[in-house]
Amino acid sequence: MRVYFGEKEEENSRMAVGKEVVEEIVKARTDKREYRRIVLPNSLEALLISDPDTDKAKLCAASMDVNVGAFSDPDGLEGLAHFLEHMLFYASEKYPLEDSYSKYITEHGGRTNAYTASEHTNYYFDVNSDGFEEALDRFAQFFINPLMSADATMREIKAVDSENQKNLLSDGWRMNQLQKHLSAADHPYHKFSTGNWETLEVRPKAKGLDTRAELNKFYEQYYSANVMHLVIYGKESLDKIQATVEDKFKGIRNIDRSCLHFSGEPCTSEHLQILVKTVPIKEGHKLGLVWPIAPEIHHYKEGPCRYLSHLIGHEAEGSLYAVLKTLGWATGLCAGESDSTLDFSFFRVDMDLTDAGHEFDKPIDYFAEHMQDIVGLLFKYISLLHQSGICKWIFDEKYPPRDWLVKSTLPSNFSPDTIQMVLNKLSPENVRIFWVSKKFEGHTNMTEPWYGTAYSVGKISGSMIQEWIVSSPNENLHLPAHNVFIPTDLSLKNDHEKANCPVLLRKSPCSTLWYKPDTMFFTPKAYSLFKSFLSAYYAEVAELFYAITQTDSGFQVTLVGYNHKLRILLETVVEKIASFKVKADRFAVIKEMLMKEYQNLKFKQPYEQAMNYTALILHDHTSPWMEELEALPHLQVEDLAKFVPLMLSRAFLECYTAGNLERNEAESMIQHIEDVFFKGSNLISQPLFPSQHLTNRVMKLEKGTNYFYPVEGLNPSDENSALVHYIQVHRDDFMLNVKLQLFALIAKQPAFHQLRSVEQLGYITALVQRNDFGIRGVQFIIQSTVKDPAHIDLRVEEFLKGFETKLYEMPSDEFKSNVNALIDMKLEKHKNLREEAGFYWTEISDGTLKFDRKESEIAALRQLTQQELIDFFNEHIKVGAPQKRSLSVRVYGNSHSSEHTTDGSSPVKPCYVKIDDIFSFRRSQPLYGSFKVNHVKL
Numbered sequence: 001m002r003v004y005f006g007e008k009e010e011e012n013s014r015m016a017v018g019k020e021v022v023e024e025i026v027k028a029r030t031d032k033r034e035y036r037r038i039v040l041p042n043s044l045e046a047l048l049i050s051d052p053d054t055d056k057a058k059l060c061a062a063s064m065d066v067n068v069g070a071f072s073d074p075d076g077l078e079g080l081a082h083f084l085e086h087m088l089f090y091a092s093e094k095y096p097l098e099d100s101y102s103k104y105i106t107e108h109g110g111r112t113n114a115y116t117a118s119e120h121t122n123y124y125f126d127v128n129s130d131g132f133e134e135a136l137d138r139f140a141q142f143f144i145n146p147l148m149s150a151d152a153t154m155r156e157i158k159a160v161d162s163e164n165q166k167n168l169l170s171d172g173w174r175m176n177q178l179q180k181h182l183s184a185a186d187h188p189y190h191k192f193s194t195g196n197w198e199t200l201e202v203r204p205k206a207k208g209l210d211t212r213a214e215l216n217k218f219y220e221q222y223y224s225a226n227v228m229h230l231v232i233y234g235k236e237s238l239d240k241i242q243a244t245v246e247d248k249f250k251g252i253r254n255i256d257r258s259c260l261h262f263s264g265e266p267c268t269s270e271h272l273q274i275l276v277k278t279v280p281i282k283e284g285h286k287l288g289l290v291w292p293i294a295p296e297i298h299h300y301k302e303g304p305c306r307y308l309s310h311l312i313g314h315e316a317e318g319s320l321y322a323v324l325k326t327l328g329w330a331t332g333l334c335a336g337e338s339d340s341t342l343d344f345s346f347f348r349v350d351m352d353l354t355d356a357g358h359e360f361d362k363p364i365d366y367f368a369e370h371m372q373d374i375v376g377l378l379f380k381y382i383s384l385l386h387q388s389g390i391c392k393w394i395f396d397e398k399y400p401p402r403d404w405l406v407k408s409t410l411p412s413n414f415s416p417d418t419i420q421m422v423l424n425k426l427s428p429e430n431v432r433i434f435w436v437s438k439k440f441e442g443h444t445n446m447t448e449p450w451y452g453t454a455y456s457v458g459k460i461s462g463s464m465i466q467e468w469i470v471s472s473p474n475e476n477l478h479l480p481a482h483n484v485f486i487p488t489d490l491s492l493k494n495d496h497e498k499a500n501c502p503v504l505l506r507k508s509p510c511s512t513l514w515y516k517p518d519t520m521f522f523t524p525k526a527y528s529l530f531k532s533f534l535s536a537y538y539a540e541v542a543e544l545f546y547a548i549t550q551t552d553s554g555f556q557v558t559l560v561g562y563n564h565k566l567r568i569l570l571e572t573v574v575e576k577i578a579s580f581k582v583k584a585d586r587f588a589v590i591k592e593m594l595m596k597e598y599q600n601l602k603f604k605q606p607y608e609q610a611m612n613y614t615a616l617i618l619h620d621h622t623s624p625w626m627e628e629l630e631a632l633p634h635l636q637v638e639d640l641a642k643f644v645p646l647m648l649s650r651a652f653l654e655c656y657t658a659g660n661l662e663r664n665e666a667e668s669m670i671q672h673i674e675d676v677f678f679k680g681s682n683l684i685s686q687p688l689f690p691s692q693h694l695t696n697r698v699m700k701l702e703k704g705t706n707y708f709y710p711v712e713g714l715n716p717s718d719e720n721s722a723l724v725h726y727i728q729v730h731r732d733d734f735m736l737n738v739k740l741q742l743f744a745l746i747a748k749q750p751a752f753h754q755l756r757s758v759e760q761l762g763y764i765t766a767l768v769q770r771n772d773f774g775i776r777g778v779q780f781i782i783q784s785t786v787k788d789p790a791h792i793d794l795r796v797e798e799f800l801k802g803f804e805t806k807l808y809e810m811p812s813d814e815f816k817s818n819v820n821a822l823i824d825m826k827l828e829k830h831k832n833l834r835e836e837a838g839f840y841w842t843e844i845s846d847g848t849l850k851f852d853r854k855e856s857e858i859a860a861l862r863q864l865t866q867q868e869l870i871d872f873f874n875e876h877i878k879v880g881a882p883q884k885r886s887l888s889v890r891v892y893g894n895s896h897s898s899e900h901t902t903d904g905s906s907p908v909k910p911c912y913v914k915i916d917d918i919f920s921f922r923r924s925q926p927l928y929g930s931f932k933v934n935h936v937k938l
């Protein structure tokens, strides 16, 4: 196949106007889709994708990229491009009803969103195939005739401001802006891009500017078909898609705007060779080294940054990270390109340091020693790369046969010169060092204006870094060895079994094994999950094992990858667990890391805090992180050494294997685990006693009662408050499930429209379903600085009252359309092995075991009448319904601390009950039955 895509030649596009381009676009061998590039008469360039898969419910999708972003914001109107992105969603002249685009998308089983980057603004959606044509028409109208009413413009500034409020205490946003701030003031990279009340309302007004007029001006100036790129993914034929696209998008005007280029470098000599010390919100020390480089996009076939990040970010023996880890100085390292545009880019290396690696026990005027050592070691590794030359075998190993199927997206030209060119940029003369730690609190002298980040800047010289290189520890840094885990056998198992859902292959006192052969994806991969139930309480120590996650009643090992070496990986992991010995130095580092993680929980977004409290109130066995944080400092190496054998002494395994594995291979893997733990002379484990099988059970809230739990936010400097308004409905049941899902689908967009677009309570406003171990419900999640959570709670109830009428008056075809959207979502097949394994594993680990869930729920939906949905609403959701069970968790931010003191103190309305103490409440409540009742039979 010959490839011309991506090499945009003026001549070519002219000739191709309105017609298909004859060159074929390269694609993976397994890819059955067809592709076509077209250019409309207005110069809009589009990529059309036709998916011949006969899957009826296949989602269709579109994405429009406009070549303009925050870099083009007018001076003094920071955030205008982003604000425009918000406004286009509201309405168009053809579809003037506010938010009707989003409503249409959700009603047809889809989602929509957008983002604004430096030089691009991107809009996208997916939707079921029935709704695709009209969705496209509504979408196209954003770019043809948007309607930005004065009223909506005024309101939506608040959403942008709330979005910024959410980011203010986030270290990611703060550090990103600091880097921009410390760059050339006349380069657009320097600017603040999100916008807030100040930049979009207060300042323009003071200057006599009308923000709405500025929005229109910006739109007129920059939105032009010739700088837009459209991608369409549909199920129709390419010809049919092309006709639709030509029809819907031909109306976008073309002013032949030139492509944006921002000349000049964001970092000139005064912004290089600097050491910036800065104070984060969260605990933890970080060290980042950043170099300006040429953007990789111009060398995507050679992939120089990918080659270098593979080596600098390597974790095997001899790598920089392995050395730092051995020294006990770092707990994480990543390297790669970032913040790239067509005109400039950066290569960066970021490290998470331990207290020892940070070591700040010297007078403040001196650089702490280990920072110098770490920078010295990094430059040593870079000079090792210079000395070793650019190696072909490393390039080849990085893109081996296993990646043939996706080769078209991978670098394919080995070009030592290009890699060397980027490597040369990673020099002491070009570096910017960002050193982040709370230890710098009180020792900085400057403040970044948009986020208020405290920092100070010092100059460093090339000779200083040379000294650091010389004095850094003499560790053996070397290139990685050849990788033995690369599979060489990529064959597919011949006898594909016809099992459409998992079968219980094996059951013993120590384990169950569920098995699902690959009947869909035909790739040489397999998935293996096992969950180990333990007889002890302190399961969080399981965090110590690599690739192991903690669960509610033990730990879980997930192995996924090419089946050829999966067995070796399994044996390695099992061996590691069985022969686990605590290493004192690793223990100290991991304990420190865990402490910081716990300490940082108080900096979580208030809505996340509210969700944590909700889980704490609802789940029987959950313990609050504050208690774990209190226990942690007392934990010693000996405690863990004693605990691990105890933890493993009684155990039960629940296993699931799927993919390119035969029955006997799956069985033999589990047999191997059993042999290691439950057999042999030094018996590690015995089966759990019947009484020891732990399950997490869920509180059954009382009917007709509205519980509420008011609590102060954990971070006193966070202005944001949050509310989770949870309505508990039922224990897993197909008919009730679909009624609940349908309610959530129908109410989602109206809730967003009312509570966010109209009332502007806050940027984070959502109505989502909730499933706690098979106990189903819905929850409103809202974060706000403008209103306190008790007030928002009332607004949610007010919304539900209004929604009641809407439900009664809903035309029957609208009801039908929603039912069909839900059916279509369920008809959609799993896209890959991971998605399929996730679905079945949830059924297995929750104990619900309803592998035919989708089919049964579709059947239930086909029977459902509108009246039944109304009855369901009246019984479970409606405000004041006698059957209704609800819980409101109200987290008060510092802008509402006075409202917190009064919440629940005055006599509360009948049917409202305040929860004072979560644990007394939990002890006093009945529980739903668990699904984990060991009823599975072979």
Ligand SMILES: [Zn+2]
Pocket: 082, 086, 160, 163
């Ligand atoms: Zn936004």
